[in-house]
Amino acid sequence: MKSQVSILQELNPPQREAVTHLDGPVLILAGAGSGKTRVITHRIAYLLSQGVEPWRILAMTFTNKAAREMKERVEKLIGMAGQSVWVATFHSACVRILRRAGQDFTIYDEADRGRLIKDCLKELNIDEEVYNPRAIAKTISRAKETLIAPENYPVEYRFHQAVKDVYQLYEDRLAKNKAYDFDDLLGKVLELWQKFPETLSSYQDRFKHIMVDEYQDTNHVQYRLVKMLTAKHHNICVVGDDDQSIYSWRGADITNILNFEHDYPDVRIIRLEQNYRSTKQILRKANDLIRNNEGRKGKTLWTAKENGESVECSSAIDEYEEARLIARKIDFLKNMEQRGWSDFALFYRTNAQSRVLEQIFMENMVPYTIVGGTSFYQRREIKDILAYLRLIVNPADSVSLKRIINLPTRGIGDRTISTLEEIARTNNITMYQALALAGKDKLLPSRASKAVAGFLKLINQFRQIKVEFSPALLVDKVTRESGYLDYLEQDDDSDDRLGNLEELTAAMEKADDLESFLVEASLVSDIDQWEENNRVSLMTAHNAKGLEFPVVFITGLENGLFPHANSINEGRLEEERRLCYVGMTRAKERLYLTWARRRRNQIRVPSGFISEAGLEDEKGENYSRNDAVKVSQMSSEHFAQLIARGKNKHRW
Numbered sequence: 001m002k003s004q005v006s007i008l009q010e011l012n013p014p015q016r017e018a019v020t021h022l023d024g025p026v027l028i029l030a031g032a033g034s035g036k037t038r039v040i041t042h043r044i045a046y047l048l049s050q051g052v053e054p055w056r057i058l059a060m061t062f063t064n065k066a067a068r069e070m071k072e073r074v075e076k077l078i079g080m081a082g083q084s085v086w087v088a089t090f091h092s093a094c095v096r097i098l099r100r101a102g103q104d105f106t107i108y109d110e111a112d113r114g115r116l117i118k119d120c121l122k123e124l125n126i127d128e129e130v131y132n133p134r135a136i137a138k139t140i141s142r143a144k145e146t147l148i149a150p151e152n153y154p155v156e157y158r159f160h161q162a163v164k165d166v167y168q169l170y171e172d173r174l175a176k177n178k179a180y181d182f183d184d185l186l187g188k189v190l191e192l193w194q195k196f197p198e199t200l201s202s203y204q205d206r207f208k209h210i211m212v213d214e215y216q217d218t219n220h221v222q223y224r225l226v227k228m229l230t231a232k233h234h235n236i237c238v239v240g241d242d243d244q245s246i247y248s249w250r251g252a253d254i255t256n257i258l259n260f261e262h263d264y265p266d267v268r269i270i271r272l273e274q275n276y277r278s279t280k281q282i283l284r285k286a287n288d289l290i291r292n293n294e295g296r297k298g299k300t301l302w303t304a305k306e307n308g309e310s311v312e313c314s315s316a317i318d319e320y321e322e323a324r325l326i327a328r329k330i331d332f333l334k335n336m337e338q339r340g341w342s343d344f345a346l347f348y349r350t351n352a353q354s355r356v357l358e359q360i361f362m363e364n365m366v367p368y369t370i371v372g373g374t375s376f377y378q379r380r381e382i383k384d385i386l387a388y389l390r391l392i393v394n395p396a397d398s399v400s401l402k403r404i405i406n407l408p409t410r411g412i413g414d415r416t417i418s419t420l421e422e423i424a425r426t427n428n429i430t431m432y433q434a435l436a437l438a439g440k441d442k443l444l445p446s447r448a449s450k451a452v453a454g455f456l457k458l459i460n461q462f463r464q465i466k467v468e469f470s471p472a473l474l475v476d477k478v479t480r481e482s483g484y485l486d487y488l489e490q491d492d493d494s495d496d497r498l499g500n501l502e503e504l505t506a507a508m509e510k511a512d513d514l515e516s517f518l519v520e521a522s523l524v525s526d527i528d529q530w531e532e533n534n535r536v537s538l539m540t541a542h543n544a545k546g547l548e549f550p551v552v553f554i555t556g557l558e559n560g561l562f563p564h565a566n567s568i569n570e571g572r573l574e575e576e577r578r579l580c581y582v583g584m585t586r587a588k589e590r591l592y593l594t595w596a597r598r599r600r601n602q603i604r605v606p607s608g609f610i611s612e613a614g615l616e617d618e619k620g621e622n623y624s625r626n627d628a629v630k631v632s633q634m635s636s637e638h639f640a641q642l643i644a645r646g647k648n649k650h651r652w
Contacts, residue, residue: 025264032585033277215240279308408487
């Protein structure tokens with residue numbers, strides 16, 4: 001373990017203060033690139049150097065990638081003692097708490113939740129064309145995040161009544177399937193602590209020092225969890241940046257960080273403003289942009305790095321020329337500055353923008369990777385095999401059962417599945433139990449009955465041998481004996497899909513047991529699997545958070561796109577500005593902003609963010625923060641008049 005002196009010597013004064021102030025609440029306002037992960041890891045090391053036992057420390061963050069990096073840094077600083085420190089995401093920490101309480105469950109990801117909600121709509125005879133399953137799923141998720149139970153869900157319109165009916169049935173089906181969705185992982189811990197105060201007390205006594213990373217991204221349930229955990233000792237250290245709060249659409253509540261001192265009046269507030277990532281030019285423009293927000297604590301990033309190249313802004317005739325400008329610029333910088341493809345990243349506001357970029361990149365032989373595309377654990381063949389494994393572990397899991405009961409084809413069609421569902425509902429049993437009952441009571445035609453019996457026998461055999469095989473060997477046995485391997489070999493993309501199954505087997509070789517592997521697989525997010533490779537990275541600005549690149553392009557800076565029209569109409573312009581700020585502060589050396597005068601055959605005007613950042617657009621127009629709202633309401637004729645003015649001053 002490093003000495004106390006060596007732990008502190010590589011920190012700047014505000015970082016040192018954040019690390020050494022151990023008693024009572026601390027709010028660390030950490031600007032982009034200011035070394036917040038270093039502060040958290042060094043704070044853990046300093047606590048241990050002061051004699052705090054490692055198992056009394058809890059550090060929570062939001063992504064497995066961040067948690068993994070944090071844990072690795074802690075272990076590098078303090079050695080094996082770091083393994084006893086709880087460093088985890090909110091969700092994985094809650095899974096551990098629930099498992100320790102003796103709860104056994106399958107975790108449903110977003111796709112699983114969608115399937116179950118569609119089943120509920122079908123059972124309730126609710127038309128999917130009228131009531132969108134995704135909208136209902138999102139609404140139920142928001143209800144859970146604000147701790148509104150199904151029976152208490154308020155009804156104002158017919159949509160709300162549909163949500164309430166689906167919500168009630170959805171919760172019933174989750175219980176029958178012995179499954180939790182992502183929101184449940186947090187909410188069920190609150191229920192546990194409220195029902196068993198002694199359990200909460202034991203965790204309060206255990207964790208004497210609690211740290212929360214990215215506190216600006218916490219939702220109401222996470223806020224409650226932290227508040228309950230720290231009620232006894234108040235040794236809470238939260239690290240965050242109100243200027244980087246960009247996830248309100250998935251429940252994040254910026255008031256948690258803005259009002260932190262109201263919850264903890266004796267809080268010490270420390271600002272980390274020295275940026276170690278970007279040049280002065282980039283920070284100057286980012287600071288100019290974000291100071292237009294009113295709902296912020298206030299800080300100004302600065303750097304000791306060189307001035308750097310000017311931030312450039314360019315317009316294009318349309319989205320195709322915009323993509324070509326970027327491709328040419330990448331080619332120029334790659335050759336002139338000897339850069340690798342991985343030095344470059346493109347951020348856009350919506351996924352739909354990637355289509356043209358991909359097309360032009362392919363035409364110009366620019367290798368690229370999409371960050372946030374279909375993640376490994378969401379690929380069809382991986383989801384299929386995981387469904388087999390989940391059913392082996394939890395026979396009550398009807399979502400997994402329905403996914404693979406006729407995969408590969410066994411002669412169990414939709415009519416048979418509907419009959420099995422009806423048997424399960426009528427007898428108040430699981431679908432898996434309905435398989436046996438259907439055969440016993442001869443409730444199915446002979447051919448279907450034989451097929452169902454064969455599937456039931458197969459799964460029962462796998463369940464019997466589960467304890468005899470390692471997870472990796474069990475995967476191999478399941479893929480072969482289920483017939484899935486033969487089925488996959490008939491696929492046109494069989495090489496890629498078989499390669500993915502080999503990768504799954506390799507991953508499972510590192511697993512301690514099947515159950516823990518399935519939990520980890522359920523908690524993996526898209527960004528967790530991003531790895532640097534020799535390709536240009538394309539991603540939404542939301543996915544860029546937490547990453548950094550030498551050269552960054554932010555595309556589509558047009559009013560109605562970035563800021564997005566929906567956000568403008570819903571009064572979330574400040575969050576859009578924070579999102580743009582996040583994108584700008586990912587750049588280390590060079591930053592380029594682009595917009596198109598016409599996109600999808602519609603005339604566009606430049607985003608107000610361009611002038612707010614002190615960048616003159618090519619027409620010399622300066623739009624104020626209020627104009628950014630007004631301009632979205634302007635007519636196409638007025639747009640055309642604006643665009644007719646002036647000549648391009650900033651062309652690459």
